[in-house]
Amino acid sequence: MLVAIADGFVAMRNDLLRLLGAVGIDVVREAGDPYPTPDLVLVDARVPGGLCGEDVPAAPAPHRRWPSVPVLVLSPQVEERYAVELLRTRTRGIGYLLEERVADVDDFVEAMVRVAAGGVALDPEVVAQLLVRRRDGPLDRLTPRHVQVIGMIAEGRSIAGVAVALKMSDSAVTRYVESAFARLGLTPAKDEYGRVLAVLRFLKAAG
Amino acid sequence: MGGGRSAALGRRVEELTASRSGVIDAAAVERRRIQRDLRNETQQRLTSLSVNLGIALATNPDLPPAVRETVAQAHEQAKQSLVELRDLIRGIHPEVLDERGLDAALSGLAARTPLPVRLRVDVRRRAPRAVEAVAYAVVAEALANAVRHARAGLVEVVVELTASRLRVTVRDDGCGGARLSAGSGLRGAAQRARSVDGTLQVHSPPGGPTTIVADLPC
Numbered sequence: 407m408l409v410a411i412a413d414g415f416v417a418m419r420n421d422l423l424r425l426l427g428a429v430g431i432d433v434v435r436e437a438g439d440p441y442p443t444p445d446l447v448l449v450d451a452r453v454p455g456g457l458c459g460e461d462v463p464a465a466p467a468p469h470r471r472w473p474s475v476p477v478l479v480l481s482p483q484v485e486e487r488y489a490v491e492l493l494r495t496r497t498r499g500i501g502y503l504l505e506e507r508v509a510d511v512d513d514f515v516e517a518m519v520r521v522a523a524g525g526v527a528l529d530p531e532v533v534a535q536l537l538v539r540r541r542d543g544p545l546d547r548l549t550p551r552h553v554q555v556i557g558m559i560a561e562g563r564s565i566a567g568v569a570v571a572l573k574m575s576d577s578a579v580t581r582y583v584e585s586a587f588a589r590l591g592l593t594p595a596k597d598e599y600g601r602v603l604a605v606l607r608f609l610k611a612a613g
Numbered sequence: 614m615g616g617g618r619s620a621a622l623g624r625r626v627e628e629l630t631a632s633r634s635g636v637i638d639a640a641a642v643e644r645r646r647i648q649r650d651l652r653n654e655t656q657q658r659l660t661s662l663s664v665n666l667g668i669a670l671a672t673n674p675d676l677p678p679a680v681r682e683t684v685a686q687a688h689e690q691a692k693q694s695l696v697e698l699r700d701l702i703r704g705i706h707p708e709v710l711d712e713r714g715l716d717a718a719l720s721g722l723a724a725r726t727p728l729p730v731r732l733r734v735d736v737r738r739r740a741p742r743a744v745e746a747v748a749y750a751v752v753a754e755a756l757a758n759a760v761r762h763a764r765a766g767l768v769e770v771v772v773e774l775t776a777s778r779l780r781v782t783v784r785d786d787g788c789g790g791a792r793l794s795a796g797s798g799l800r801g802a803a804q805r806a807r808s809v810d811g812t813l814q815v816h817s818p819p820g821g822p823t824t825i826v827a828d829l830p831c
Binding site: 539 | 708
């Protein structure tokens with residue numbers, strides 16, 4: 407996997423370079439032409455005068471130079487409203503995480519791989535906010551465990567990923583997902599991405 | 614004589630109104646500066662610290678158990694400090710409130726409250742920024758109160774904007790007994806409501822439930 411760190415990624419550039427080097431992921435710089443197109447761009451929501459105006463972090467945006475390359479935005483704060491706006495630009499190959507998630511290296515690498523492959527990585531804080539907005543309604547038909555599983559699917563995780571995080575078996579997670587979909591009246595999904603998108607649509611995070 | 618006295622009083626009211634609004638503005642500017650410094654310096658450094666501890670853990674599988682345990686604890690503590698710092702920074706004044714308004718800001722607040730919160734925000738235009746900031750502070754304080762004291766199971770937050778007023782109602786099903794006593798957070802929220810000529814009322818009989826209503830002209 408080839409990862410680009412967008413120009414202006416000042417705050418964490420050295421830490422990210424050290425991390426990517428340590429786990430053996432190749433890095434390209436944005437500036438300079440001879441470089442190949444990366445599989446993933448890391449974008450900083452703090453960029454001064456860029457994505458977030460002066461020095462106030464705000465709504466993230468896809469990358470200008472590589473508009474079609476998967477992008478993972480790292481931000482010192484995350485908001486459901488900004489996530490919804492970001493997902494309006496595209497729902498494939500998109501990530502929006504708190505910058506401190508980088509500290510959990512294995513999870514972060516897994517999120518990079520997932521987004522680079524066209525998947526989604528949404529911060530758990532964003533998902534918690536999305537769930538609050540739907541609390542007054544059909545979520546009442548779910549048990550807390552269902553909500554937890556559905557929330558992790560909304561983060562973009564696979565069945566296996568949820569199983570590891572919740573220390574459950576794959577088949578137990580599958581059963582929870584199937585019964586949650588049935589209770590919410592959602593059509594069973596054909597694949598991992600379809601499952602994520604169905605939940606994001608239910609949460610009104612994606613159109 | 615009476616006319617002169619009333620004119621003088623009128624001037625005094627104008628002066629006090631102007632100086633009060635100046636004090637409120639200056640306090641807001643100062644809050645934003647503190648917030649920026651915390652975010653751009655303290656939070657950044659702490660993030661870097663936890664990332665580097667994370668790298669140390671992830672890339673050194675053969676650390677002696679005692680060393681690994683110590684590094685893992687430092688890693689956890691750094692991450693926990695970041696959670697607390699972000700709460701503090703956002704509590705000073707959430708940027709999303711200025712950029713996207715009450716609806717967006719309150720969903721973040723509700724999601725971070727360790728109680729189920731039902732949120733209904735019926736606001737079709739933006740209220741003045743100072744009024745929005747007070748409304749946000751009232752909800753934050755009412756939720757904190759429900760978490761700390763009320764032993765509540767559910768909180769309901771309703772925000773409605775009419776032609777001339779912003780009305781905030783926070784109801785919890787807890788044990789009641791909330792007071793506007795000196796030094797309490799609710800007293801601070803009531804003072805902030807008064808700073809925009811609004812009112813804050815607490816109805817909280819022993820045994821509950823508690824209803825807090827802020828009525829803010831705008």
